[in-house]
Amino acid sequence: MPVTTIADRPVHVDDEGFMTEYQEWDEDLARTLAGTIGIELTDAHLEVIRFLRSDFEQNGVTPTLRRVSTVGNIPTKTLFDLFPKKPARKMAYVAGLPKPAGCI
């Protein structure tokens, strides 16, 4: 796994650039990650990211879009507005988690 520098600190990432170490992430880092894909984090973004992080911590897998809407109570349309085009992967990237593995 490559180690790269994000926000002046060493961070473990996979070949695509997704973070691999849960503990290395914090919200400052999230702002930098979001910035690299043209997203400026707002409270609405952070609410989504915090749900992803806590759900991952409990279940060990990145939640799918449907799970974010049904369990996290954040409407799917909102997710597409906040993280345009590929919300599932963009959310995971900013949250420092692996890409979601589930199909739906």
Place this chain on the structure above:
Amino acid sequence: MTLTETAPLVVPDFGDDAEDRKMAFVCSKGTLDMAYPALIMASGALEQGVETHIFFTFWGMDMINKATTGHLKFTPVGNTATHMPQALTPLPGMTAMATHRMRKQLEELDIPDIPAFLTHLSDMGCHLWACKMSVDMFNLDEDDMIDELDGVLNVSDFVELIEGAQTMFI
């Protein structure tokens, strides 16, 4: 002091600059097992930012007819992939049992039922179309069909709409 050299920053390619892709699915079947493939693939396409259209025709109308959308069935009759003795499959209650079992398996995987799945796809921006000829043939009007439907199209309008799309007939 040790200096550790780190790799250059790699940002995942989310395809924001890629050319717009389109996918279209034609759903012509009204059984539970044949309803899911298009919906699952459409969901994957939408997650990838692909413009997605589903055209419901013939028996596929059962997927969007309010009276039937929540009651699709799976039958082992004529389906050798169930690996049941084929002579047993037409026995009374067999289709109900097979349907119940399949629904349970899907539920265990947290896969939504057909009505909830169609709502989810619509929320993701999926376009849902009913076939004009099938609507006429089954004497349906718009009130008979799910609210998420974008409209009723004839084939020629649908073909025009999906120009350039990767299309799958199910």
